[in-house]
Amino acid sequence: MSTDSQTPDRPAPRRKLFIKTYGCQMNVYDSKRMADVLAPQGFDTTDTPDNADLVILNTCHIREKAAEKVFSDLGRLRPFKEKAKSKGGDVMIAVAGCVAQAEGAEISARAPFVDIVLGPQTYHRLPELVARANRVQQKSNGRKTAVIDTEFPAEPKFDYLPAPRADGPAAFLSVQEGCDKFCTFCVVPYTRGAEFSRPVADVLREARGLVAGGAREITLLGQNVNAYHGETGDHSTWTLGRLIRALAEIEGLARIRYTTSHPRDMDDDLIAAHGDVPQLMPFLHLPVQSGSDKILAEMNRNHTRDDYRRIVDRLREGRADLALSSDFIVGFPGETDADFRATMDLVRDIGFVQSYSFKYSKRPGTPAAAMKGQVPDDVSTARLGELQAELDRQLRSFNAACVGKTMDVLLTNPGRHAGQMGGRSPYLQAVHVDAPASLLGHIVPVRITTLESYSLGADLLDAKAA
Ligand code: SAH
Ligand code: SF4
Ligand code: F3S
Numbered sequence: 001m002s003t004d005s006q007t008p009d010r011p012a013p014r015r016k017l018f019i020k021t022y023g024c025q026m027n028v029y030d031s032k033r034m035a036d037v038l039a040p041q042g043f044d045t046t047d048t049p050d051n052a053d054l055v056i057l058n059t060c061h062i063r064e065k066a067a068e069k070v071f072s073d074l075g076r077l078r079p080f081k082e083k084a085k086s087k088g089g090d091v092m093i094a095v096a097g098c099v100a101q102a103e104g105a106e107i108s109a110r111a112p113f114v115d116i117v118l119g120p121q122t123y124h125r126l127p128e129l130v131a132r133a134n135r136v137q138q139k140s141n142g143r144k145t146a147v148i149d150t151e152f153p154a155e156p157k158f159d160y161l162p163a164p165r166a167d168g169p170a171a172f173l174s175v176q177e178g179c180d181k182f183c184t185f186c187v188v189p190y191t192r193g194a195e196f197s198r199p200v201a202d203v204l205r206e207a208r209g210l211v212a213g214g215a216r217e218i219t220l221l222g223q224n225v226n227a228y229h230g231e232t233g234d235h236s237t238w239t240l241g242r243l244i245r246a247l248a249e250i251e252g253l254a255r256i257r258y259t260t261s262h263p264r265d266m267d268d269d270l271i272a273a274h275g276d277v278p279q280l281m282p283f284l285h286l287p288v289q290s291g292s293d294k295i296l297a298e299m300n301r302n303h304t305r306d307d308y309r310r311i312v313d314r315l316r317e318g319r320a321d322l323a324l325s326s327d328f329i330v331g332f333p334g335e336t337d338a339d340f341r342a343t344m345d346l347v348r349d350i351g352f353v354q355s356y357s358f359k360y361s362k363r364p365g366t367p368a369a370a371m372k373g374q375v376p377d378d379v380s381t382a383r384l385g386e387l388q389a390e391l392d393r394q395l396r397s398f399n400a401a402c403v404g405k406t407m408d409v410l411l412t413n414p415g416r417h418a419g420q421m422g423g424r425s426p427y428l429q430a431v432h433v434d435a436p437a438s439l440l441g442h443i444v445p446v447r448i449t450t451l452e453s454y455s456l457g458a459d460l461l462d463a464k465a466a
Pocket of ligand 3: 022023024025026027059060061062097098187188191192223
């Protein structure tokens with residue numbers, strides 16, 4: 001296999017690239033952008049590591065389990081490499097993302113067969129890293145060290161990335177990265193670096209390109225997406241609310257979403273946008289983590305339970321059908337039964353339609369890891385079970401209440417059988433509709449008819465649309 005970087009006058013030989021993505025939607029976006037960066041080098045993506053020339057694991061460091069998974073997956077990849085070598089070839093293995101950023105040296109030590117380690121801010125340099133790794137291999141023929149690039153470059157990677165290729169009716173667009181909030185449990189400020197917003201013009205250009213390529217829905221991404229403060233040409237900055245209003249002007253862009261937002265950054269303009277901008281979908285992921293003011297303070301979330309309640313009330317004043325989702329952590333150090341009860345009360349009080357909940361995971365280098373009052377695992381497990389049962393009940397009752405209702409569904413993919421399409425409701429529910437494949441990318445009115453475990457079945461309403 002040759003992995004030299006290509007000269008312009010020589011067409012690139014086709015090679016296979018397999019990317020496995022762990023973690024959040026930002027990583028999903030990054031994986032796609034890595035494929036965009038490598039496409040001109042002759043890499044076509046494939047959905048299996050068999051016969052791949054380059055395998056990238058785009059990793060997540062948020063909880064211990066997620067981080068450890070990478071090492072077990074690396075163990076599974078080793079035979080692929082050995083098999084390729086026994087046939088006189090090679091498969092290059094790269095570890096990217098947040099584990100790479102946090103544990104670059106450890107990866108090299110624990111998995112010496114890894115060729116490249118790169119962080120979330122350096123993947124625009126992948127062609128050069130692949131070429132360097134190839135040279136390392138050719139030189140030493142024996143034990144070699146990985147090529148590591150986990151810098152936080154002064155110049156943002158976005159300035160070097162090619163225009164993204166549109167990829168279906170629902171697209172992601174990263175507008176903000178990094179985090180300066182330093183919640184005491186969280187590794188993101190260390191793995192992703194300081195908060196950064198992409199300039200308004202870049203975001204609008206990328207959005208127009210995605211829409212021209214067939215996107216009908218765009219989800220704006222950021223670790224703290226509503227902390228967005230993108231520069232305009234005249235040295236002023238726009239908030240996320242302002243950006244959403246400008247995006248809503250793009251012809252053909254029917255749906256706008258954003259994630260993940262922080263309660264502290266829900267400013268008046270953004271709250272108002274939920275009432276004023278019809279393209280902004282009535283579904284918001286707004287992590288609260290805990291319902292106890294004491295725990296929220298220890299987490300450094302910088303808001304109280306009542307602040308959260310008030311934000312939700314104001315959002316619902318503007319948009320009565322707003323559905324909420326959230327993230328929760330149980331078993332944070334010092335969490336008592338009373339603190340956990342406060343979380344359960346908040347969940348019942350607000351009513352969520354879909355949520356993520358986790359046992360607190362001690363992360364190296366974070367302040368909470370050194371806090372007193374670490375909660376025993378069996379206590380956390382019991383609390384998580386109780387919380388998840390309630391969240392699941394809320395999810396099911398929301399879905400059940402949708403049966404009989406009409407709503408618009410964006411058809412995003414073929415369904416489970418011929419004549420069926422899969423799509424998403426305004427509330428991000430998965431919906432299966434009997435509809436012809438020609439309607440892919442269309443937003444169609446449906447009546448919800450059936451409730452399945454975690455999806456809905458629906459009939460197409462407008463025969464004309466078909
Ligand atoms: N920026 C977002 C969250 C990003 S991380 C916010 O501020 O809400 C995604 C979720 O992972 C968090 O909301 C939190 O619920 C969970 N999480 C982060 N660190 C964790 C840890 N150490 N243990 C358990 N869950 C964690
Ligand atoms: Fe992590 Fe807190 Fe930043 Fe969210 S706001 S990414 S939880 S430090
Ligand atoms: Fe994980 Fe990094 Fe996202 S730690 S949650 S992949 S920002």
